[in-house]
Amino acid sequence: MNNQAAVLYAPHDIRIEERPVPKPGPREVLIEIKAVGVCGSDVHYYEHGRIGSYIVLQPLILGHESAGVIVDVGEGVSKSRIGERVAIEPGIPDGTCQQCRTGHYNLCPNVRFFGTPPIDGAFTNYVTVPDSFAYTLPASMSDEEGALIEPLSVGLWACRKAQLRGADHVLITGAGPVGMLAMKVALALGSTEITMTDVFPQRLEMARKATPSWKGRCGWYEPGRRGQCADVVPAKPRDNPHGNVPLCEHVCGCDCAGRDGSH
Numbered sequence: 001m002n003n004q005a006a007v008l009y010a011p012h013d014i015r016i017e018e019r020p021v022p023k024p025g026p027r028e029v030l031i032e033i034k035a036v037g038v039c040g041s042d043v044h045y046y047e048h049g050r051i052g053s054y055i056v057l058q059p060l061i062l063g064h065e066s067a068g069v070i071v072d073v074g075e076g077v078s079k080s081r082i083g084e085r086v087a088i089e090p091g092i093p094d095g096t097c098q099q100c101r102t103g104h105y106n107l108c109p110n111v112r113f114f115g116t117p118p119i120d121g122a123f124t125n126y127v128t129v130p131d132s133f134a135y136t137l138p139a140s141m142s143d144e145e146g147a148l149i150e151p152l153s154v155g156l157w158a159c160r161k162a163q164l165r166g167a168d169h170v171l172i173t174g175a176g177p178v179g180m181l182a183m184k185v186a187l188a189l190g191s192t193e194i195t196m197t198d199v200f201p202q203r204l205e206m207a208r209k210a211t212p213s214w215k216g217r218c219g220w221y222e223p224g225r226r227g228q229c230a231d232v233v234p235a236k237p238r239d240n241p242h243g244n245v246p247l248c249e250h251v252c253g254c255d256c257a258g259r260d261g262s263h
């Protein structure tokens with residue numbers, strides 16, 4: 001059993017290295033990784049070596065959107081799990097702090113999150129996680145789709161926070177993978193009108209191709225070149241504080257859309 005890992009040493013410097021195969025501890029499972037997505041955060045660490053106060057100070061394995069198959073189990077885990085295909089929840093909380101004990105383990109300040117300095121991630125052959133953080137995948141779902149469960153959860157949470165219900169009208173700024181997954185969730189929840197914006201028209205075209213059931217409108221905005229909107233949201237003068245400027249320019253000029261669409 002070999003464990004090869006893609007290790008980031010510095011921006012644009014990733015080396016393939018042999019690492020020891022981790023041993024599953026009590027209530028842990030050993031997973032052979034089969035698919036890993038590349039998140040915008042992975043790209044930031046690769047390009048710049050940091051995201052804000054998270055800085056790569058020592059060699060780091062990136063990747064936190066992953067799926068694989070359980071190949072060994074630690075003490076206290078049923079051996080029947082061996083061979084199970086699973087999606088991995090990549091943020092491992094301490095389980096003891098106030099947030100964890102009040103049921104908000106996603107807010108644990110001591111979380112150990114895959115691929116975030118100094119915690120190694122999933123661009124490696126084998127990882128261990130608590131067995132409750134390895135979610136069984138149905139046979140109908142591919143490994144790649146399993147790796148998309150984590151970013152899907154971001155879109156799902158966004159739609160929950162927005163309290164979407166059937167027949168809602170939705171604006172999604174940024175048509176990257178997370179924006180597209182949010183759009184699919186909004187469709188599944190019955191939203192009848194979904195508008196997407198991005199700084200790159202090709203992303204919007206991809207969103208249309210990937211989701212034929214999306215009949216909504218879209219608009220794109222090129223920073224610094226006002227009025228470059230295609231397929232703009234029709235502006236009703238009374239709704240538009242900018243007079244004759246297409247509403248699209250107003251709504252998709254958000255900084256976050258530009259940043260989200262930058263990779």
Ligand SMILES: [Zn+2]
Pocket residue numbers: 093094095096097098099100101105107108109110111
């Ligand atoms: Zn905690």
